[in-house]
Amino acid sequence: MPLRVESSPPSGALANVVMRVRIERALRLTAFAALAVALVSVSEALRGTSASANAPVVFRVDSVPSNDSPSLLGLINTSLRDRGALRAVHLAAFSVPSDTNRALLTAARSAGIPVSWTDSIKGGAVAVEVRALIDPKGGYSLRVAAPNITPVSFRDSLGLIDSVTTANGGASVVVGRVAGSVAASARSATAVATAPAPATIRRILVFAEPGWEGKFTVAALEERGWDVEVRYAIGKNVTVTQGAPVAPDTSRYSAVVALDSSVLPHIPAIRRYAQSGGGVVIAGAATTLREFGAMLPGRVGDRQPGVPGGLETDTPLVGLGWRPITPDSDAAIIARNSRVAARKSVAAVVARRFGAGRVVESAYDGVWEWRMAGPDGSVDAHRAWWSSLVSAAAYAPEQSLGADGKEVGQFSDAPGRTAPLADVMVRLGRSTPMPASTVQMHRSVNWDVSLAMLAMLCLLAEWASRRLRGAK
Amino acid sequence: MNGFGPTALPAASFVFATAQYESGDWDSAPLVPANVIDAIARYTTISVAPQGIIVPLASEEVFRSPLLYLTGHLPVRFTPKESEVMLEYVKRGGLLFIDDHNHDIDGPFHRSIVEEIRRIFGALVQLPNTHELFRSFFKFENGPPATSHELNGWGDNLVHEHLMAILRNGRIGVLYSNKDYSSEWSYHPENKKFLSVDNTKFAVNIVVYALTR
Numbered sequence: 001m002p003l004r005v006e007s008s009p010p011s012g013a014l015a016n017v018v019m020r021v022r023i024e025r026a027l028r029l030t031a032f033a034a035l036a037v038a039l040v041s042v043s044e045a046l047r048g049t050s051a052s053a054n055a056p057v058v059f060r061v062d063s064v065p066s067n068d069s070p071s072l073l074g075l076i077n078t079s080l081r082d083r084g085a086l087r088a089v090h091l092a093a094f095s096v097p098s099d100t101n102r103a104l105l106t107a108a109r110s111a112g113i114p115v116s117w118t119d120s121i122k123g124g125a126v127a128v129e130v131r132a133l134i135d136p137k138g139g140y141s142l143r144v145a146a147p148n149i150t151p152v153s154f155r156d157s158l159g160l161i162d163s164v165t166t167a168n169g170g171a172s173v174v175v176g177r178v179a180g181s182v183a184a185s186a187r188s189a190t191a192v193a194t195a196p197a198p199a200t201i202r203r204i205l206v207f208a209e210p211g212w213e214g215k216f217t218v219a220a221l222e223e224r225g226w227d228v229e230v231r232y233a234i235g236k237n238v239t240v241t242q243g244a245p246v247a248p249d250t251s252r253y254s255a256v257v258a259l260d261s262s263v264l265p266h267i268p269a270i271r272r273y274a275q276s277g278g279g280v281v282i283a284g285a286a287t288t289l290r291e292f293g294a295m296l297p298g299r300v301g302d303r304q305p306g307v308p309g310g311l312e313t314d315t316p317l318v319g320l321g322w323r324p325i326t327p328d329s330d331a332a333i334i335a336r337n338s339r340v341a342a343r344k345s346v347a348a349v350v351a352r353r354f355g356a357g358r359v360v361e362s363a364y365d366g367v368w369e370w371r372m373a374g375p376d377g378s379v380d381a382h383r384a385w386w387s388s389l390v391s392a393a394a395y396a397p398e399q400s401l402g403a404d405g406k407e408v409g410q411f412s413d414a415p416g417r418t419a420p421l422a423d424v425m426v427r428l429g430r431s432t433p434m435p436a437s438t439v440q441m442h443r444s445v446n447w448d449v450s451l452a453m454l455a456m457l458c459l460l461a462e463w464a465s466r467r468l469r470g471a472k
Numbered sequence: 473m474n475g476f477g478p479t480a481l482p483a484a485s486f487v488f489a490t491a492q493y494e495s496g497d498w499d500s501a502p503l504v505p506a507n508v509i510d511a512i513a514r515y516t517t518i519s520v521a522p523q524g525i526i527v528p529l530a531s532e533e534v535f536r537s538p539l540l541y542l543t544g545h546l547p548v549r550f551t552p553k554e555s556e557v558m559l560e561y562v563k564r565g566g567l568l569f570i571d572d573h574n575h576d577i578d579g580p581f582h583r584s585i586v587e588e589i590r591r592i593f594g595a596l597v598q599l600p601n602t603h604e605l606f607r608s609f610f611k612f613e614n615g616p617p618a619t620s621h622e623l624n625g626w627g628d629n630l631v632h633e634h635l636m637a638i639l640r641n642g643r644i645g646v647l648y649s650n651k652d653y654s655s656e657w658s659y660h661p662e663n664k665k666f667l668s669v670d671n672t673k674f675a676v677n678i679v680v681y682a683l684t685r
Contacts, residue, residue: 209517209518209519210486210516210518210680210683210684211486211518211519211683212538212683214683214684215538215565215682215683215684215685216538216565218684219565219641219643222641223641230684232683232684233517234516234517234518234609234680234684235515235516235517236517238516238517238609240608240609240680240684242684242685368538369536371564371565372535372536372538372564372565372566373532373535373536379563379564379565
């Protein structure tokens with residue numbers, strides 16, 4: 001466009017006008033260039049669409065997810081608009097897709113659209129579980145599974161709870177309280193689990209002869225916070241009781257503990273109790289009672305003395321007398337005796353399901369010696385030992401009412417939130433290599449729109465500049 | 473043999489243990505253990521060792537006997553090690569039964585042992601006569617049974633109505649009597665047949681309480 005001079009402006013004003021004209025030309029050129037590039041891009045996309053009509057649309061999930069991460073729903077809409085159909089989807093996963101996107105991929109697959117995926121996730125395998133502890137003190141156990149030496153942080157709705165580094169495929173922490181859901185974050189993945197309602201803790205019923213084992217077992221459980229009732233067989237037809245013990249029933253007792261032969265008259269009732277869901281701990285001399293029959297998770301051998309001075313070591317249980325247990329095939333081994341750790345066929349504590357209940361069998365007897373004759377801290381350790389045995393067996397249904405008196409809801413976790421990568425594998429099958437021919441749908445559409453917007457803005461600025469300086 | 477080595481006894485057995493301390497006369501009532509053991513065997517099915525043992529109060533052996541009997545006539549002054557062991561013993565759940573063999577509120581044993589207990593554990597409290605100790609096996613509606621020495625006006629010429637105690641976690645850790653049960657129970661068990669009422673029944677309550685609470 002020729003420059004028209006109406007009058008003779010000062011030399012400074014003339015220089016400004018010349019500069020402004022140059023800027024207007026640059027804006028015009030930029031606008032034309034952007035339009036040209038957009039036209040070429042669209043034509044290439046159209047050619048690509050016709051060339052690979054059946055190629056999968058690639059949905060990419062980046063390694064650093066953000067709030068504006070692409071939604072699969074947007075991709076599906078774009079594909080339907082631009083290509084008329086969604087023929088296949090390939091997930092390029094650099095991080096674990098969100099709950100919504102996993103659900104959409106599953107829906108697409110259910111609708112008959114082939115869905116494949118390529119696993120490019122680094123450190124994405126993480127699963128979390130939140131369990132209410134069966135312990136009078138309450139609390140929760142947060143357990144995470146992730147590759148070894150992975151730093152994992154736990155958060156709830158109030159913020160960071162704790163952080164751990166995994167070993168042997170997992171880690172766990174025990175916390176007193178959690179608020180809402182617990183999220184375990186490991187590198188690029190986050191697993192979420194809702195805390196269950198607290199467990200309902202009921203009384204413990206102990207059968208024992210008067211003696212140190214019974215006395216200190218009861219003391220340990222009571223000092224730990226359990227409400228204990230005891231039936232001591234102390235003479236011919238003489239029973240000394242603590243509390244008001246009645247026949248074992250799940251409405252009254254979380255667990256029954258049998259320490260010796262004083263339990264013999266009560267074994268039929270205990271069997272019914274276990275079958276109906278109750279927890280039973282059979283320990284010490286009671287493990288030799290054949291009357292328990294199929295309730296026992298294993299068969300005990302001859303009693304072996306403890307190692308002299310063993311109570312003073314890092315593994316004080318080796319200082320106690322015990323009867324090695326050969327577990328039945330359906331029993332689970334809870335603990336071994338470190339003296340015979342190499343003998344995999346024998347155990348010190350085993351458990352099995354019996355009816356709807358659980359039975360834990362402990363090989364040790366005279367455990368009270370640990371409390372009285374052990375090193376510093378053995379009183380606490382003795383309490384924790386007995387409490388853990390009872391917890392392993394105890395019947396403790398979830399509370400139906402929370403502390404505020406309101407009914408506690410059921411789990412609200414979306415499917416797969418507790419183990420999102422495993423959920424992807426379950427939903428989409430095994431990872432496959434990236435297909436040779438794909439359609440990069442959502443990226444090209446964004447690029448074209450950006451170019452068009454740039455052209456419009458440049459033309460608008462050029463027009464406004466001309467009009468403001470009086471040119472047509 | 474169990475984890476305690478050659479001196480250990482089967483864990484299921486109750487073994488009556490007498491505490492041996494350095495000062496005073498710890499062995500002033502040698503017939504009491506046999507008489508208490510006889511009563512336990514006579515009235516209960518508790519597996520009881522036929523003979524008592526003597527346990528040095530400053531030794532770790534103490535922790536293998538959760539009920540200890542301690543008596544004497546003379547002034548008592550526990551060594552630092554004895555004091556340390558006694559405190560730890562009670563903290564862990566042991567029961568120390570101390571009886572004043574003088575039955576004299578101004579006697580040297582009473583005055584010194586009460587001071588020693590206060591120094592090690594804190595002040596003794598009066599045990600109410602409704603305490604479960606008095607019904608742990610036999611029922612003693614009026615609290616601790618009076619001894620013949622009290623009734624005969626010997627010693628301080630008083631009938632002591634209550635026992636004293638140090639309580640830990642709601643349980644008796646130290647039971648103190650200045651009723652002189654050590655004299656009351658100090659005779660050969662064979663001679664029980666001459667008594668119209670067995671005066672060792674309260675010993676059964678103490679043992680049953682120690683084994684069950």
